[in-house]
Amino acid sequence: MERAAVVRADNKDKGGNMLKPYLVAAVLLATAGAANAQNTQQEIERYRQMIADGNPAELYEAKGEGIWKQKRGPKQVSLEQCDLGLGAGVVKGVYAQLPRYFKDADRVMDLETRLVHCMVSLQGISEADAKRNPFSTADRTSDMESLVSFVTAESKGVKMNVSLSHQKEREMYQLGEKMFYFRGGPYDFSCATCHGEDAKRIRLQDLPNLTNAKDAQRAYTTWPAYRVSQSTVRTFQWRLFDCFRQQRFPALEFTSDASVALTTFLAKNANGGTLAAPALKR
Amino acid sequence: MKTNLILVPAAVLVLAGCATSLSEGEAQQRSLSMMKSSFKAQGQASLARLDQDEVQAICSKYRPGESIPKEVTEKIEKAQFAAIKYPAKLMGNWQAGERVAQIGTGFQFSDGPSAPVGANCYACHQMSKQEISYGTIGPSLYQYGKLRGVSEPMQKYTYGKIYNSNAYSACSNMPRFGHNKILTEAQMADLTALLLDPASPVNQ
Numbered sequence: 301m302e303r304a305a306v307v308r309a310d311n312k313d314k315g316g317n318m319l320k321p322y323l324v325a326a327v328l329l330a331t332a333g334a335a336n337a338q339n340t341q342q343e344i345e346r347y348r349q350m351i352a353d354g355n356p357a358e359l360y361e362a363k364g365e366g367i368w369k370q371k372r373g374p375k376q377v378s379l380e381q382c383d384l385g386l387g388a389g390v391v392k393g394v395y396a397q398l399p400r401y402f403k404d405a406d407r408v409m410d411l412e413t414r415l416v417h418c419m420v421s422l423q424g425i426s427e428a429d430a431k432r433n434p435f436s437t438a439d440r441t442s443d444m445e446s447l448v449s450f451v452t453a454e455s456k457g458v459k460m461n462v463s464l465s466h467q468k469e470r471e472m473y474q475l476g477e478k479m480f481y482f483r484g485g486p487y488d489f490s491c492a493t494c495h496g497e498d499a500k501r502i503r504l505q506d507l508p509n510l511t512n513a514k515d516a517q518r519a520y521t522t523w524p525a526y527r528v529s530q531s532t533v534r535t536f537q538w539r540l541f542d543c544f545r546q547q548r549f550p551a552l553e554f555t556s557d558a559s560v561a562l563t564t565f566l567a568k569n570a571n572g573g574t575l576a577a578p579a580l581k582r
Numbered sequence: 583m584k585t586n587l588i589l590v591p592a593a594v595l596v597l598a599g600c601a602t603s604l605s606e607g608e609a610q611q612r613s614l615s616m617m618k619s620s621f622k623a624q625g626q627a628s629l630a631r632l633d634q635d636e637v638q639a640i641c642s643k644y645r646p647g648e649s650i651p652k653e654v655t656e657k658i659e660k661a662q663f664a665a666i667k668y669p670a671k672l673m674g675n676w677q678a679g680e681r682v683a684q685i686g687t688g689f690q691f692s693d694g695p696s697a698p699v700g701a702n703c704y705a706c707h708q709m710s711k712q713e714i715s716y717g718t719i720g721p722s723l724y725q726y727g728k729l730r731g732v733s734e735p736m737q738k739y740t741y742g743k744i745y746n747s748n749a750y751s752a753c754s755n756m757p758r759f760g761h762n763k764i765l766t767e768a769q770m771a772d773l774t775a776l777l778l779d780p781a782s783p784v785n786q
Contacts, residue, residue: 470603471612478613481645483638485631486689486764487757494719496646502705502717511645544621548689550631551624558620561613 341506344582357449357526357578360533364450367443373423382418384411384451395455396575399564401466408472410563412537413555415447434554435541436532448524448535452577460521460575462568469564472557476565479558480510485548491562493547510566517573520566525579533578536563625691637662641753655752662761663742663749669767672737672774679776680783682769683709689764701744701765701773706756709776710783719755727778728785741774 368379368391384394385402399410405417412434419430436442464470483490494502495510508515524535534542540559544552552559604612614632623629634642637658644650685700687693704713708722730736743750745760759765765773776782 467603474604474609475613475616478609479617481642482613482617482634483642484634485627486762488638488641488762489757490642492646493755497719500717500719502719503715505717507719545690545692548627548631550621550627550629551691553620553622556620557616561616 341504355526355578355580357453357524357533357580360446360449360526360578361453362450364443364446364448367447368450373419373425375422375424377422379415379418379422379447381422382415384414391451391454393455393458395452395577396458396460397462399469399472399560399567400463401468406468408466408468408560408564410536410555410560410567411448411451412444412535413560415444415451416555431554434535435538442532445524445533445535449533449578452524452575455575456577458575460517460567460570460573462564462571464568472561472564473568475558476561476563479562480565487548489547491543491547510569513569513572516566516569517571520570521573521575522577522579522581524577525581527581529582626689626693626695627691637748637753637758644753646755650753658752659749662746662752662758665761666742666745666749667760668738668741668745669771672734672741672771673732673778674768674771674773674775676772676775676779676782676784678769679772679774680710682765682772683776684713699764701759701769703773711786712783723777723784726784727780727782730778732778732780737774737778740777741770744770744773 371378381388383389383402383404384391385397385400386392386394395411398414399408401408402414402417404421407413409417416427416430419425420427433440433442434444436445462469464473480491481496483493490496491510494500494507498509498512498515500507500509508519510516510519520536523539524533526533537554537559540562541552541554544550617632618629621629621632640654640658682701683703685698686702686705687697688699688702693699703709703723704716706717706719708716708718708724710724726740727736739750744765746758747754747756748758748761757764760767760770777784779785
């Protein structure tokens with residue numbers, strides 16, 4: 301399966317559509333300051349369309365599929381028997397129904413939390429090891445980013461359909477909603493400070509109003525995403541972690557209850573939206 | 583009283599049947615303890631940042647754009663206003679103010695101890711014609727001084743608003759730059775000059 305990733309990467313290089321879009325992006329980003337805001341938005345939109353067929357996230361998807369099928373950990377088994385909510389081994393469409401309550405763990409879990417659970421329970425990897433490297437850095441890749449890319453891509457075109465049928469799902473939604481409006485830290489910021497009203501921007505960056513269904517759908521269904529500015533796929537857990545950093549909060553722990561609660565709130569608000577992840581962002 | 587006793591459980595049952603399963607008080611309590619166990623101290627950001635002051639706790643109850651009862655806003659504004667400390671000189675240097683307005687770092691766990699702390703005004707406000715990369719969370723401040731003049735009361739109002747936005751507008755989105763010791767007195771005076779000085783790009 302590692303071979304599959306390499307073959308796909310080679311094809312991309314031959315086609316030449318791996319590198320060219322980056323040059324276009326660099327030019328667009330450099331000229332963005334000189335254009336007016338609306339023009340910039342249009343140009344970014346145009347760039348997104350141009351590169352849509354050559355999203356580098358595809359490399360992560362292929363690598364993630366390899367990791368999914370690889371025998372790993374002390375038990376030397378693959379993740380193929382991992383139950384992501386629709387039965388052991390089912391990957392297609394699962395992301396549209398996460399987070400959800402899992403009886404075997406007696407906990408509501410988002411995708412990343414469930415992947416960690418499967419690494420621990422199926423492969424015998426320690427929880428600490430499974431959680432060690434959730435976000436890549438300049439000199440260290442992250443298997444989690446690849447696995448998440450693979451799984452989410454298998455829900456492309458599927459409509460978000462998060463259920464709150466279990467009491468613990470309803471509780472997590474409610475707790476996530478409370479968190480969304482929680483103001484704290486030296487700057488008094490909450491999630492709602494930036495994401496609670498329509499048609500706002502930070503500098504030139506449009507801000508989705510995550511309490512409005514249309515914006516919430518557009519935002520949620522395009523995460524995870526390949527971030528051109530960071531040259532990697534970023535997961536939804538990363539998105540929340542980085543929001544809180546800018547909110548001047550302490551660090552949100554990977555797969556913590558709070559991260560799952562907030563994800564439940566945001567995913568449910570995006571119900572009905574069609575998944576298009578991993579997407580491509582600036 | 584009797585009818586109330588009958589109606590209340592009925593209302594609770596209806597709510598439980600929909601999406602809600604925790605009472606308001608329970609949700610409040612549990613979300614706070616959940617957050618305490620879900621964040622960890624990193625860099626300069628300690629867990630104490632999750633401890634809300636009274637203003638943060640009250641303001642968390644209201645949605646953006648939701649009207650807040652007058653007695654609530656008046657109480658906040660009065661107490662916050664009383665805590666403003668003014669420097670001897672309210673107006674500093676607008677050029678220095680422009681630099682502070684552009685800086686977006688400060689207080690993030692990713693900011694090193696020597697990283698500059700800025701006001702990041704442009705993130706949310708239009709300020710001058712030259713800077714086209716501005717946000718819209720706050721109102722445009724372009725020609726702020728030209729429209730208001732540079733009188734002493736206006737200097738005091740402007741400095742005070744930067745020092746503590748909640749003294750004038752309870753639950754404002756704007757950080758309380760002086761009250762929460764984000765900016766220095768000199769930085770706030772420089773920003774006051776950026777907004778009011780007739781020579782500032784804001785007033786061209």
